Amino acid sequence: MRLTHWVLAALLTVGGMTPALADGDAARGxxxxxxxxxCHTVTDQNKIGPHLSGVVGRTAGTVAGFNYSKGMVAYAQVWDDTTLDTFLSGPNKLVxxxxxxxxxxxxxxxxxxxxxxxxxxxxx
Ligand code: HEC
Structure with a gap:
């Protein structure tokens, strides 16, 4: 990569963190x-935490058979890029x-x- 491209990419990376969310790499994820x-499966089985298959687009606190905290049931927002990013950066702060x-x-x-x-x- 030429130096100008590298600088541009670096600037885009820094700029991309706020407020827009970074693009994700699913294989790395x-x-x-x-x-x-x-704590979490990607099947239909709950463990210490609720299963996470289909979690994106799901309303928080709604997997059948999982005993959620009162806080999570009360939170009740749909999991999307923004809510997941905020939750994963500090679960207790959001919920x-x-x-x-x-x-x-x-x-x-x-x-x-x-x-x-x-x-x-x-x-x-
Ligand atoms: C030590 C166990 C543990 C680990 C490690 C853990 N979680 Fe959790 N997770 C839980 C528990 C327990 C809950 C239920 C929280 C509640 O009821 O308040 C939960 C809830 C969630 C929820 C909400 C699901 C729903 O149905 O509303 C998401 C999303 C989530 N976790 C994602 C993750 C991700 C992604 C990771 C890894 C980066 C992770 N968790 C790591 C235990 C864990």
Whole structure:
């Protein structure tokens, strides 16, 4: 890549973080999902957390048979790029009292990649 292209790409990357969300790489997100899979499946089975198949477009706190916190049931927003990005950057800040005690992701690109992967998961 020529230097001018590199500088341009770097500027776009920095500029792309606020307020627009970074573009996600689903293949990388699948690997990063190892940070979630202790608690979440991508099938129809709940574990410590509710299953995440079909989570994008789903209303928070609505998987049948999962015992959500009161905070998550009260939150009741649809999971999309923005709500997922905010939740994953600090679960307790978006949903006070959430039972999701781990899994916060500080790196915006990592969040975008995981969200891109979540989008590939179809409803069971
Ligand atoms: C230590 C276990 C744990 C880890 C690790 C974890 N989660 Fe969770 N997650 C939970 C629990 C428990 C809930 C239910 C929260 C509640 O009821 O307040 C939850 C809820 C969620 C929800 C809301 C689902 C719904 O049906 O409304 C999403 C989205 C989510 N987690 C994504 C992730 C992602 C993505 C990761 C990895 C980056 C992750 N979680 C890591 C335990 C975990």
């Amino acid at each position: 699948k690997t990063l999902f190892s940070r979630c899979s202790a 006070p009292g959430t039972k999701m005690a781990a899994g916060a992701i500080a790196n915006p690109q990592d969040r975008a990649d995981i969200i891109a992967y979540l989008k590939t998961l179809t409803t069971p």
